Amino acid sequence: MQSPATLSRRFLTGTTPTPTLLHHPNPTSLRSRPTTVRMALREDGPSIAVVGVTGAVGQEFLSVLSDRSFPYRSIKMLASKRSAGKKYTFEDNEYVVEELTGESFKGVDIALFSAGGSISKEFGSVAVECGTVVVDNSSAFRMVDVVGYSGS
Template sequence: MTLVTDPTAPRIAIVGATGVVGTTLAGLIEDRGFRYREVHLVASARSAGRTLTVEGREYVVEDLEGFDFSNVDLAFFSAGGSISEKYAPAAVEQGALVIDNTSAFRMDPDTPLVVPQVNAHELDKRPVSGIIANPNCSTIPLVRLLQTVERRWGIRQAVVSTYQAASGQGNGGITELHEATRATLQDPDDPGPSERFHPSLSFNVIPSIDRMLESGFTFEEQKMLQESRKILGLPHLDVTTTCVRVPVINSHSEAAWIECQNVVDREELVRLLTELPEVTVHDKDAHGAFPTPRTAGDPNHVHVGRIRVAPHNPRGFWLWIVADNVRIGAALNALQIAEALTDRGVV
């Protein structure tokens, strides 16, 4: 039982409680035994009044507009960037420490951007902004692998192509993919709805995620560069990406080419990746093995396969990476931040 009367346990709020990340977070709190003494489920007026269950107890969803954060120690925000921009600073002013799952504060110099397996030292004290940012869902699995590579061989550049699932657009994205797929199956000339994804994601891939920038890159691609540099503490790290939406319900995949400063030994690389916490290397026992979004296994692990050191350039190698974007890329990382904060007595 994680609901306790211990006065040292935090009072928590989940903002965006009815969304795919919010509901996953609530489930993970129960699964991982995160101790709390109060929980508030918060959402927009559209969802307020609904009843949700946490640990077998029913809670009424509260309206974010006017919600009192003075009775909250730790607030998880997963309701979109504009909501975080408006309400997260107000929550901090009322005394809550915020873990924000949007891009709103990631590059704020007073806000740490944290992947606990990589830079947990950022959680040793309460941040100046009162906010801790959760990185992008494609950045998190990448940096969890890059840190050990950088320490051993040094990194010259990383070239990454992502294959991102519909759940990156929340429940609405999942629903739209289902509806569009059904429409196309009934009529091959009907692409179905395309409000979340344009053009339609039905039997399609879309090489553009988030808004287009003047550079020709998308904001999603820029985020992976900026966030990787900040998390790893490597301000000149060369990361370039192409982010693609694919007709998969959940779990993002990445093909990553990493070129190092020194020659890489494949056997040592496999061993180092295998030793990383919460990483499953599919290539360890079967050379060339690989995970897929449907077959990867443990959704709380980063999955790696197709590990290839290039014969023509032994300083470079390829990785195929699969990770549950709702868990690894959002809810689980946020909860692991909270666990680290409580372990340190920061909250």
């Protein structure tokens, strides 16, 4: 497995829109286009976990990954015990939401957290200890300087 720093450089850079898209002469034409799912299932891509996948932000994480054609090897959908067992069809594949536990991050390269500050505090450090790069949407670690952890 590659180090988190290598993963950050390799998979997280270059995914932003090019300047030509940012300064499109007719930005409304971009917004009016239908959204299509285009994520790239690749053997050499990172494994992704979306924590809080059943919520609005978790669903938005999936949309952004799709819109940017983010390469991935596998995707794990994680949520509370109450949401575990729900089925989602994504990219023509059916996924079953798994309950978030301390074991959820084994083999995960990047975890996207959108389940609130208390969940981030409880499981963010667990994920980092497993070698996972964490991107957190909560404010739980906003003022803490932690390597391997990216908060909003």
